[in-house]
Amino acid sequence: MTARWTLISVLSAINFIIVGICAVSVGLLLTPLMTEFGWKNSTASGIATAYSLAALLSSPILGMLIDRFGEPRTMALGVTAVGAGFVGLRFCTSLPEFYAAFVVIGVGYGAAYYLASTTIVAKRMGEQKSLGMGVLFGAGSLGAATIAMAITWSLKSYGWRGTCLGAALLLLCMVPLIIAFIGDEPVVSADVSPAAVGLPRSIPPVLLFLSPYFLLVTAASAFAAFAMGGINYHVVPILLNAGLSNDLAGQVFGASWLLSALGSLGAGAVAARFGPKAILAWSLLLGAIGTLALILVRAPVIGTPAMIVFVLLWGATANCISQFLPILFMDRYGPEHLAIVLGVQSALVGLVGSFAPMVTGALYDAYKSYGAAIYASTAAALIAFVLVAGLRGAGAGKPAS
Numbered sequence: 001m002t003a004r005w006t007l008i009s010v011l012s013a014i015n016f017i018i019v020g021i022c023a024v025s026v027g028l029l030l031t032p033l034m035t036e037f038g039w040k041n042s043t044a045s046g047i048a049t050a051y052s053l054a055a056l057l058s059s060p061i062l063g064m065l066i067d068r069f070g071e072p073r074t075m076a077l078g079v080t081a082v083g084a085g086f087v088g089l090r091f092c093t094s095l096p097e098f099y100a101a102f103v104v105i106g107v108g109y110g111a112a113y114y115l116a117s118t119t120i121v122a123k124r125m126g127e128q129k130s131l132g133m134g135v136l137f138g139a140g141s142l143g144a145a146t147i148a149m150a151i152t153w154s155l156k157s158y159g160w161r162g163t164c165l166g167a168a169l170l171l172l173c174m175v176p177l178i179i180a181f182i183g184d185e186p187v188v189s190a191d192v193s194p195a196a197v198g199l200p201r202s203i204p205p206v207l208l209f210l211s212p213y214f215l216l217v218t219a220a221s222a223f224a225a226f227a228m229g230g231i232n233y234h235v236v237p238i239l240l241n242a243g244l245s246n247d248l249a250g251q252v253f254g255a256s257w258l259l260s261a262l263g264s265l266g267a268g269a270v271a272a273r274f275g276p277k278a279i280l281a282w283s284l285l286l287g288a289i290g291t292l293a294l295i296l297v298r299a300p301v302i303g304t305p306a307m308i309v310f311v312l313l314w315g316a317t318a319n320c321i322s323q324f325l326p327i328l329f330m331d332r333y334g335p336e337h338l339a340i341v342l343g344v345q346s347a348l349v350g351l352v353g354s355f356a357p358m359v360t361g362a363l364y365d366a367y368k369s370y371g372a373a374i375y376a377s378t379a380a381a382l383i384a385f386v387l388v389a390g391l392r393g394a395g396a397g398k399p400a401s
Helices: 002-037 041-057 059-069 071-090 095-112 114-124 126-172 174-181 205-209 212-232 235-241 246-274 276-296 303-316 320-333 338-367 371-389
Strands: none
Touching: 002 041, 002 071, 002 095, 002 114, 002 126, 002 174, 041 059, 041 095, 041 338, 059 071, 059 095, 059 114, 059 338, 071 095, 071 114, 071 126, 071 174, 095 114, 114 126, 114 320, 114 338, 126 174, 126 246, 126 320, 205 338, 212 235, 212 276, 212 320, 212 338, 212 371, 235 246, 246 276, 246 303, 246 320, 276 303, 276 320, 276 371, 320 338, 338 371
16 A cells, blocks of 8 residues: 555656646747747647647557556656657757657657556556546646746746756656656556456457447547537636636636646545546536536626636536546456557547637637637536446446445
8 A cells, every 4th residue: 555655656746747847838938939939829829739739649659658568668758758858949949840849748748647647547556546546636737836837937037948948857857756666566456357347358459449338438528628628728718708807817717727636636535435437427517517607707796606616616627537537447448458548538539629729719709708618618518427427337437345
C-alpha cells in the first residue's frame, strides 16, 4: 500500500509540472509571439491548433508504444520531447520552426501525460484506482492554476524566450523522477477481469473497437467532450456578455478550474465506495446543471447564485470523463490492450471536442446570444449522462467487494 501511494505521489508531482506547463503555456505565449513577429490572430491560432492536433492524432500510436514498451519508457520519452520542444522554441525565428516545435511539444505531451499516467494508475492501484485517479487529476488541475501565474510573471520578467528555457529545464528535471520511481511493476488485478466477461486476452484490439461497450462509452465521451468544449473556451465571453467585468469573469473562470482539483479528489474518494460508473453518471448530470446555470447569470436577482452554481458544479466535474474512463476500460477489457484502447478513444473523442468551440461561435453568430450554445452543451451532457447510466454488466464500474 505504501509503495502504491509513493507511486501516486511521484506521478502527481510530475503531472503538476507537465499539465501546468503544457495546458497554459500555449495560450499565454501566443500574445507575445504575435506582438514580436506581427502575426495575425489566425496565424497564432494555427500554431495552437497544430499543437492540439499533434497530441490528439498521435494518441493511437502512443497507445501502441505504451503496450509495447511500457508506460515509464514512453512517459520519459514524452517528457524529454516536451523539454526539447521548449528548448527549440527558445531559438525559433520563423513560422515553420514554431510549427515544428509545437508539434513536438504536442506529441510529447500526449506521451507524457494522459495515456501513460492513467494506465499506470488503472493497472497498479487495484481497488484504490478511483481515489488514485482523483489525486492524479487534482494535481494536474492545481498545476494548471498555479503555473499559469508563474508563467505570467516569467513572461514579464524574462520574456518568452527565457520562459521557454526555464520551462524546458523544469520539465527535464522530471525525467530522473520517472526513471527512479516509476518502474515496470506487476499489474494489480482489475475488479473485473477480461476472462470474467468472456474476452480472451489474445483478442485483437480492432475487435474491441467494434464492441458495443466501446462504442457506447465512446459515444458518451463524445457528447461529454462536446458539452465541455462548447463552454470551456467561451466561459469568459459568456460572462462578459452577461455584464461581468473582465477581472471578475477571469476570476470566475480561474475558480472553476481550482474547483476541478477538489472535484477530482472528492469524486475519486466517493467512487471508491460507490463505483466509478455511478459517480461518472452523477458528475455528468451535475455538470449539465452547472452549464445550464450560465443562462441565469445575467438575471438581476439570481445572477450571483447562478454563477456560484456554475463554478461549483461545472468546475468540480470538469475532469470526470478523463478521470473515470481508464477505470471503466480496465475493468471491462483488462490491462493488455488498455493503452491502445484509450489512445484510439481519445483521438475519436478529441476530434469531436475540438469542433465544439466552433459550433458555439456559429450559434452565437446566428442568434446574437450564447443561449442556444448553452442549451446545446447542456443537452449533450444530459445525453452523455443517459448513456453512462445505461451501462450494464462487467466493466460498468462497480466497486470491489
